[in-house]
Amino acid sequence: MYRYDEFDQQFVQARVDQFRDQVQRRMAGELTEEQFRPLRLMNGVYLQLHAYMLRIAIPYGTLNSHQLRTLAAIGRKYDRGFGHFTTRQNLQFNWPALKDIPDILTELAAVEMHAIQTSGNCIRNVTADQFAGAAADEIADPRPYAEILRQWSSLHPEFSFLPRKFKVAISGAAHDRAAIRVHDIGLQIVRDEAGRIGFEVFIGGGLGRTPFTAWHLRDFLPEEDLLAYCEAILRVYNLYGRRDNKYKARIKILMHEAGLETVREQVEEEFERIRDGALKLPHGDIERIAAYFAPPVFETLPAESAAQAAAEAADPAFRAWVRANVHPHKQPGYASVTVSLKPVGGIPGDATSEQMEAVADLADRHAFGEIRVSHVQNLILAHVRRDALKAVYDGLVAADLATANVGLASDIIACPGLDYCSLANARSIPVAQRISERLGAPDRQAEIGPLQIKISGCINACGHHHVGHIGILGVDRKGEEFYQLTLGGSADETASIGDITGRGFSTAEVVDAIETVVDTYIARRQSADETFLEAYRRLGLQPFKEALYGAA
The missing domain is CATH 3.30.413.10 (Sulfite Reductase Hemoprotein, domain 1)
Structure with a gap:
C-alpha cells in the first residue's frame, strides 16, 4: 500500500495543527458554530443529533494492521469502544468530544491517516473494488x-x-x-x-x-x-x-x-x-x-487445499461460511475472505475495538498485515492461504465475526439514520436489525439466495436504497416514521434504479412487507437458481405490488 513521503507527513501534520487552533478558538467562544462549521467540515467533523462525528478517510478502502489497531485504540479511548464503517470505505466515530478531535487527528497522522476531504463540496475519498490486486477476474489493480x-x-x-x-x-x-x-x-x-x-x-x-x-x-x-x-x-x-x-x-x-x-x-x-x-x-x-501496490510474496501452492476440504467435511458451519464469505483469488492456493460486519440482529457496519484488533491480528498471521473495507460495510482479508481458512474462521468465531451471510438477505447496508443523523427522517438501524432477525436463519437465507437489501433514513440515500434489490427509504409523515419500498435496483455493471412500489409502510408493517416481497419472489421464480433480481426483471413490478397492496 502507499506510504507517505516527507511532504505527505508535513502536509497532514500542518493541517492537524491548524485545526487544533481552530478548535481552541471555537471552545473559547472566539468562533461561533456558524463560523466554525466550514472549518470543521474541511476536517471531516460533522455535528449530528447528539454529538460531533468524525469521519476518517481510508483511501480506496486499504488499511494495514497497525492502522486498524490505531482506529481500535481511538475508539476505546475517545469514543464508546466501536467504529462504524461506511459506504465510502471510510470509518466514522460517532461520539468524540470536540476537545479531543485534534488529539485523534494527531494519532491518525502518526499512522499515515487523516480526515481531510471526507466532507464538504470537494472531491471525496476515491473508492475501489475491495478485492483489488487479488480478484481472479481482475483486468488490473x-x-x-x-x-x-x-x-x-x-x-x-x-x-x-x-x-x-x-x-x-x-x-x-x-x-x-x-x-x-x-x-x-x-x-x-x-x-x-x-x-x-x-x-x-x-x-x-x-x-x-x-x-x-x-x-x-x-x-x-x-x-x-x-x-x-x-x-x-x-x-x-x-x-x-x-x-x-x-x-x-x-x-x-x-x-x-x-x-x-x-x-x-x-x-x-x-x-x-x-x-x-x-x-x-x-x-x-x-x-x-x-x-507501492506490488503483490506480496506468494508461496507456490496447489489450487485446491486438502486441509480446507477436510475442514469443510467435518464442520458444516465452516463449509457454509466458505461458500458465502470466501472469494476466488488470482493466485492458486489463496483466497480472499470477507469478514461480515452484519451479525443477525446487529448494527450493520459497526465493529468494536476488540473486533478491530482481532481482525488486525488475523491479518498479521494470515493476510500479510493488510485489511480492506468494502462499500457494503464489511472488512476483507485479501490474501489468505486456503489451508489457513479454518484458522481464520476459528479466529473470527472467537471475535463474533463469523456470520456466513455475504451477499445474502442479512448482509444489509444501512445508514445511521435517526439514531444519529440530524438529516434523517426515520430510523434505519432498528429496521435492519428486525429484517435480519426475520430472514437471517441459515436455511431461510439459503432458500432466498443472493439478495441485497439497502436502507436509508432519508432522501439523501446514504444507505444506497435506490440500488438495492430491495430498497427501503425512511420518510416522515406528520411526525410518524414510514418506509417506502423500491424493487429491482442494482449497483453493478447492470446498474438500475429501483421502482417505487407504492405507499409507505409503518414501522410495525415494514418487516412484514419485506417478507411479502421475498415470499412472492420465491413463489414466482422459475427455479431455485433464478435470483431475486433476475426474477424481478422478468416479472416486473406488478406481481409484487399486488402482493403488497392487493389487486387494483
Missing part, C-alpha cells in the same frame, strides 16, 4: 490509479469549493464491485486491442433525491490521460454546475439538463486544450505508484 487521483485531488485549489460534493470510483474488473455507475465519475479499467490499459468513463451517476445511473462518456481513455480528462470533467462541472440550489447542484443534474452530447463536447474541448500539459502522466510515475 485499480488502487494505483486511485492513489494518483487522491494525490491530484487533495486540496486541489480549483476544486476545493465545488457546487457540491464529488465522488469517484474505479473498478478493476468487468464485474463492477465498486458501484461506478452511481458515482459522479466512474472509471472501468479496460484494455484496447493492443493490450494497453485505459479506462471506460462514466459520468453523472448519483443517488439522493434525484437518482440517476451514469451516462457513458468515453469508450477508452489511455491511462496517461487520466488526470487531464478528470480535470476537464471537473472544470466543466465547476463552471456550469448550479450553485443557486444545493438540491440541483450535482453533476447528474447538469447532465440531465444540458444533455450528454453538450457536456461531452465541452469536456473533450477542455481535454484537448490541456491533455499534453503538466497533467500528462509519465509511464515512470505510474510504475512508481504501482510499485
